[in-house]
Amino acid sequence: MAQESPLVTEAKKIPIEALKYTYTERDVILYNLGIGATEKDLQWTYEGDDEFSALPTFGVIPQFPASGSIPLDWLPDFNPAKLLHGEQFLSIKAPIPTSGELVSQARLLEVLDKGKAAAVTSVVETRDKSGTLIFENHSTVFIRGSGGFGGQRSGSDRGAATAENAVPKRSPDAVSEEKTSPSQAALYRLSGDENPLHILPEFAAIGGFNKPILHGLCSMGISGKHVFQKFGAYKDIKVRFAGVVYPGETLVTEMWKEGQKVIFTTKVKERDTIVLASAAATLVDNAAKAKL
């Protein structure tokens, strides 16, 4: 493997502050609505329901400001409009509180030189006030036009976070289809990702798109909801964002159960194109389920 670029070695020394995220049940409902929960899903949209809870992929929300605070402007020709979410891994370490204060600490893990792009991976640990680890997130952003700095091309093996999750050669065990709304990104952004790429046509145009695109974490949340509805609770989930989704398109999640893993892919129905690939969730076993 090639040596780490000195630029990356220096970037890893930049101090990164821990960031607080304070939230109420209202934020949980807003997130659940943002990934397609409806008034029929009272456990996700009515705080008075006995089973009221956050959908599992809420775990990407408290860490988002911390992950986004990692400086990237040291990359060659850095342009925020050229940044796309490349991959996400979420590990859920403890039951998800429906309100409270969490603290997230981000660190820069690795920066790969893909020639035409840089692939930047950060890791964030999110803890409650007592210090208990609640979530671990690994996020990779793919920054077009910022490659060629002479760094390593391949990354470290991070287990489930980097697993290929090849799709079995049989029909899926379950399929869920859900049409997103043309306002999906306008709603989802209220959970914290205000990147103009998802709302402002002029900004999307600089990024090379003829209209705003949907947040990757919104598509992941919708498919993560499909996995939860078909197979139950999971302790981690990983996706690669393989193609863009436009608000209003229909997502089709195809799922295969392989032991404790649910491997899945997500397609946009209208364009028959894969948008989430190398994706899987690890189901909680029954003993762990009793605790979560």
Ligand SMILES: CCCCCCC[C@@H](O)CC(=O)SCCNC(=O)CCNC(=O)[C@H](O)C(C)(C)COP(=O)(O)OP(=O)(O)OC[C@H]1O[C@@H](n2cnc3c(N)ncnc32)[C@H](O)[C@@H]1OP(=O)(O)O
């Ligand atoms: C949580 C906090 C942090 C997150 C902040 C996120 C902010 C958000 O607001 C931003 C978003 O939500 S953007 C929306 C979601 N993302 C997308 O829509 C991206 C969709 N994917 C693409 O367009 C292409 O796959 C594309 C462009 C990504 C790659 O396509 P190509 O350029 O054709 O790449 P290709 O030639 O196939 O491969 C080149 C090398 O790159 C690796 N690679 C490919 N796709 C990758 C991906 N998605 N993530 C990471 N690496 C990826 C390939 O493996 C290849 O590497 P190598 O040459 O070494 O084999």
